[in-house]
Amino acid sequence: MKYFLELSYNGTPYHGWQRQPNATSVQEVLEDSLSTILRDKIDVVGAGRTDAGVHAKQIMAHFDCRDILDTDQFKYKLNAILPAEIAIQNIRRVHQNAHARFDAVSRSYEYHVTLIKDPFSIHKSYYFKKPLDVDLMNEAAKLLLNYTNFKCFSKSKTDVKTYNCTITNATWENHGNQLVFKISANRFLRNMVRAIVGTLIEIGEHKLNNEDLIAIIKSEDRSQAGYSVPAHGLYLTAVTYPNDIYNI
Template sequence: MRYFIELSYNGKAYHGWQNQPNAVSVQEVLEKALSTLLREPINIVGAGRTDAGVHAKQMFAHFDTNSGFSQENFMYKLNSFLPKDIAIHTIFEVPKEAHARFDALSRSYIYRISLTKNVFDYNYSYNFNLPLDIEAMNEACKVLLEYENFKCFSRSNTDVKTYNCDIMEAKWEENNNTLTFSITANRFLRNMVRAIAGTMIDVGLGKINIAQFHDIIKSKDRTKAGASVPGHALYLTNIEYPNHILKNK
């Protein structure tokens, strides 16, 4: 039987979602908890990867097991077993062919910038005190929708078959001294959102104009784009799936 898990996590203590040597990941902690409770080796597949320090308000993953269990009771046990920075919200059975990564229709992220020094929020937003031209940054958002290949915003030496992504929405909004970048796409490349946000900050500072922003994307060259912003202010916020997968949620 295949199950989907909906969870959230505070990424501060983790070196990203995916298992890797010599570093603690969210995937590793969750697999160990599931394996212990189900008394069998459990491997999970996430909807995507998040980098070190990045948070998820909504993440999905799937796993297979032959063990029967009460979903509500098992979710309670799993939450009790997991550390306080990982929370399970739902566990539900899905068709055997359902896939947390490949069946996702879209992913959404936000990046939070604090425009004033905030002693209570510095772990969860990027403090940036220089004035930014938000109108110009939103013009750059419109440019993103004109392109498909975003190699210029991808981490170098990434092993992917294509650098094409369908960006459906991108915008900057300011509210109560917090500037929030929201972006939705069918898929994202490694480091892509942080590189886009960093390059758009350069637009907001007047270091890059809109014509140059076009040129950066056309170049397909990571060295032409701006620096990546820190990961601690990035949040995976929403993942969409077809109704036939979520019907038992």
């Protein structure tokens, strides 16, 4: 039987989503917990891979097991043994061909910036000390929707077949001393959101302008774009799927 897990996590203690040999990851903790309860080796496939320190308000993952589960009871058991930083929000049975990564039709992220020194958000948002022109940053963000090739924002040495992404939303929200950048697309490249935010912040500082952004995108050169902002301000907020994925 195949099940989708909807979970959230605080990424501060983890070296990202993906299991790795010498560091603790979310995937490792989740697989070990599932294997303990089900008394079998369980592999988990996530909707994407978040980097070390990145958080997830919602991420989806799938796993296979031999039994039909009482999902409410299983959710309770799983949450009981998972660490406080990881929470299962929902478990749903899906058809056997469903895939948490390849069937996703869109993903959304937020990036949080605080403009005041706040000891309570030290691992939750990026403290930026200088004033920013949010109107200019929003004008520039709208330009992203006009393009599909975002190689200039992709981490170098990444194994992808295409750098094309369809961005459907990119906006900054101003909440006084807190800025939140929201972006949605069918897919994202590695480090893409953090590089976009760094570039838009340089526009907000008046170091770059819209014409520079267009030239950066057309260059397809990561070295032309802005810096990559710290991981701890980034949140994966939503992963969506076709409506029929739960029809079994």
